[in-house]
Amino acid sequence: MAMKNGSHKSPLVTVGADGNEWQQTSPTGAPGDVIGPGELPPDLPEGRRYVGFCRACRDFTELGDDVSCQRGGHTRDSVKVILELGRDEPLPHMPALNLGALFMPALWGPVHGQWYMILFYPLWLFLDNLIYGTVHGQGVPVLTVIACLLTAGFTIYYGLTANSYGYMRAAADKTPEEYLHTERRWTVAFVLLAVLFLVFATWYNLAVRPQGA
Ligand SMILES: [Zn+2]
Numbered sequence: 371m372a373m374k375n376g377s378h379k380s381p382l383v384t385v386g387a388d389g390n391e392w393q394q395t396s397p398t399g400a401p402g403d404v405i406g407p408g409e410l411p412p413d414l415p416e417g418r419r420y421v422g423f424c425r426a427c428r429d430f431t432e433l434g435d436d437v438s439c440q441r442g443g444h445t446r447d448s449v450k451v452i453l454e455l456g457r458d459e460p461l462p463h464m465p466a467l468n469l470g471a472l473f474m475p476a477l478w479g480p481v482h483g484q485w486y487m488i489l490f491y492p493l494w495l496f497l498d499n500l501i502y503g504t505v506h507g508q509g510v511p512v513l514t515v516i517a518c519l520l521t522a523g524f525t526i527y528y529g530l531t532a533n534s535y536g537y538m539r540a541a542a543d544k545t546p547e548e549y550l551h552t553e554r555r556w557t558v559a560f561v562l563l564a565v566l567f568l569v570f571a572t573w574y575n576l577a578v579r580p581q582g583a
Pocket residue numbers: 424425426427428431439440441442443444448
């Protein structure tokens with residue numbers, strides 16, 4: 371991997387402790403400079419420090435001498451990415467919720483290498499039919515409510531874990547700032563699309579769809 375220069379393009383080291391399946395979905399397949407289980411990252415010049423991305427915390431953390439997570443007390447197995455920063459540079463922060471993944475999981479997934487998330491399209495169609503049927507007295511209301519709650523629950527969980535997955539996948543190629551910049555653009559596009567989807571579905575169900583269909 372090519373070394374990146376400048377304070378925000380610092381060299382990056384990833385830990386290959388337990389398979390790191392996310393490395394295989396990296397757009398360039400580049401895992402960065404890997405250190406194996408038990409290995410310590412190279413010594414740093416004066417004034418520099420290592421920080422890590424903890425998968426358990428889903429956020430960046432200062433590191434202990436044994437590369438453990440100082441934020442949540444997790445072992446180094448949870449620390450999936452190691453970044454070099456200046457002594458006084460602030461710790462990057464990963465937002466807990468990815469709004470693009472929350473509003474448009476069926477698009478956020480494929481854009482980030484999770485092609486199976488296109489299954490959300492038939493799921494939405496199925497839910498739409500369930501709701502439509504229930505509103506018009508044909509479905510089983512309890513089942514409709516359960517199906518909607520399950521889908522909502524999974525979507526929220528997906529939105530909460532998306533940044534962890536998305537950043538680890540991009541970590542070899544993007545700084546945290548670059549990753550978040552890209553995600554902000556996806557979020558704007560996906561939220562606009564979600565609103566369009568909702569407007570279209572509402573219009574279709576109210577104005578176009580024949581009663582009892
Ligand atoms: Zn942690």
